[in-house]
Amino acid sequence: MPPLFRPLPRWPQASSTPGPRWRPLVPIGLAAIAAGLTLLLCTSKRPVDAGATLIPSTRSAPSRGLSALLRRHQAKPPTLTVPPPVIPQPLPPQQAWPAEAVVQAEPSFDDLNTSHWAWPLLADLAQRNLVSGFPDGTFRPGAAMTRAEFAAQLTHLFDFPPDRSLRPALVNYPDVKLDHWAYKSVQKTVSMGFLGGHPDGTFLPDQTVSRIQVIVALANGLTLKSSRAATEALAPYVDRDQVPIWAIRQLVAATDAGLVVNYPEINTLAPNRPASRAEVAAMLHRSLVYTGSLQTVPSPYIVEKARVDQVGPP
Known part of the structure; x- marks a missing residue:
C-alpha cells in the first residue's frame, strides 16, 4: 500500500556542505520592500477633484512622502537674520526748519x-x-541824526556782550x-564799545553826529584792524587833510572793510x-554785511578797497 503522505522534496544543494537557513528568505524580503515602496509612492500623490479650481501659487508645492522626509533631515534650517534697530536722528535746526528772513513788502515812505x-x-x-x-509816514533821509538816535539805532542792530570792551558796565x-528816553541805549552802546563820552564827562545826546x-x-x-599805511589808504580821498588825527586809524580800517559810503x-x-x-543807515547796512x-546790495557810492586802489590819488 502506498504511503498516505509523500515526503517533501528537498532543495538541491550546491555542495555537500549545508548553507545558512536565511538564504532562502532573501528573495521574499526584496519583493516585500519593493511592494512597500510602490505603495508609499502611490499614497503620497493627492488626488485632485474634478470640480476643483486650481489657483496658481507663488510658492512651490510642498513635497510629501519619503522625499519630503529625506529633505527634512538633510536640509539645514535657514539662518534668521535680524537687522539692527534704526534709531532716528534729529536733523540740525537749520536743516529741519530753515530760518526764513523777516522780509516784508516793499517799504513805503512818503519822502x-x-x-x-x-x-x-x-x-x-x-x-x-x-x-x-x-x-x-516819513523817513527824513536828509535829516541829521543825533548821538542819542545813533545810540538807539546801534542797540537795535547789534547785541554784543559787554566784555568786548574795557569800558565799565x-x-x-x-x-x-x-x-x-535813550538811557538804556546809551549805556548799552557804551558797554559794547561803539560810543563814548566827551573828555568833560558828558555824552551830549542831542548833538548831531x-x-x-x-x-x-x-x-x-x-x-x-588794518595794516595799511594811512598815506596809502587815505590817498584817494580828496579832503583827507580834514580827517582828525584821532580818527585816522579807524578810518583806514573802515575803508578796507568797505563800511564807508560817500555821496555824491x-x-x-x-x-x-x-x-x-x-x-x-547806509553805513549800518555795510556793517551788517x-x-x-x-x-551785499550793489551801490555806486560804497568805498571798497579794490575800487579805491583803482581810482588812485588825484
Missing part, C-alpha cells in the same frame, strides 16, 4: 522812493524791520539821566559834516 541814491540799502533794511520811519553821564564819528564808532564796535562823490569823504539819516548778517 523816499526808488529814485533816492540810498534806496537799495534803505529798502533792504526796512523790509527786515531793521529801520523804521516816523509816525507821520555803567557810566553816569550828567546829561543822560535815568529818565532819559558827524560822518567821521559814525565811521569811528563802527570801527571801534566791530574791532576793525565817492572820493569826497566830508568827515566833519553832520551825517544824514540815509548816510547812517561785514558781520555776515546781510548780503
Whole structure:
C-alpha cells in the first residue's frame, strides 16, 4: 500500500556542505520592500477633484512622502537674520526748519522812493524791520541824526556782550539821566564799545553826529584792524587833510572793510559834516554785511578797497 503522505522534496544543494537557513528568505524580503515602496509612492500623490479650481501659487508645492522626509533631515534650517534697530536722528535746526528772513513788502515812505541814491540799502533794511520811519509816514533821509538816535539805532542792530570792551558796565553821564528816553541805549552802546563820552564827562545826546564819528564808532564796535599805511589808504580821498588825527586809524580800517559810503562823490569823504539819516543807515547796512548778517546790495557810492586802489590819488 502506498504511503498516505509523500515526503517533501528537498532543495538541491550546491555542495555537500549545508548553507545558512536565511538564504532562502532573501528573495521574499526584496519583493516585500519593493511592494512597500510602490505603495508609499502611490499614497503620497493627492488626488485632485474634478470640480476643483486650481489657483496658481507663488510658492512651490510642498513635497510629501519619503522625499519630503529625506529633505527634512538633510536640509539645514535657514539662518534668521535680524537687522539692527534704526534709531532716528534729529536733523540740525537749520536743516529741519530753515530760518526764513523777516522780509516784508516793499517799504513805503512818503519822502523816499526808488529814485533816492540810498534806496537799495534803505529798502533792504526796512523790509527786515531793521529801520523804521516816523509816525507821520516819513523817513527824513536828509535829516541829521543825533548821538542819542545813533545810540538807539546801534542797540537795535547789534547785541554784543559787554566784555568786548574795557569800558565799565555803567557810566553816569550828567546829561543822560535815568529818565532819559535813550538811557538804556546809551549805556548799552557804551558797554559794547561803539560810543563814548566827551573828555568833560558828558555824552551830549542831542548833538548831531558827524560822518567821521559814525565811521569811528563802527570801527571801534566791530574791532576793525588794518595794516595799511594811512598815506596809502587815505590817498584817494580828496579832503583827507580834514580827517582828525584821532580818527585816522579807524578810518583806514573802515575803508578796507568797505563800511564807508560817500555821496555824491565817492572820493569826497566830508568827515566833519553832520551825517544824514540815509548816510547812517547806509553805513549800518555795510556793517551788517561785514558781520555776515546781510548780503551785499550793489551801490555806486560804497568805498571798497579794490575800487579805491583803482581810482588812485588825484
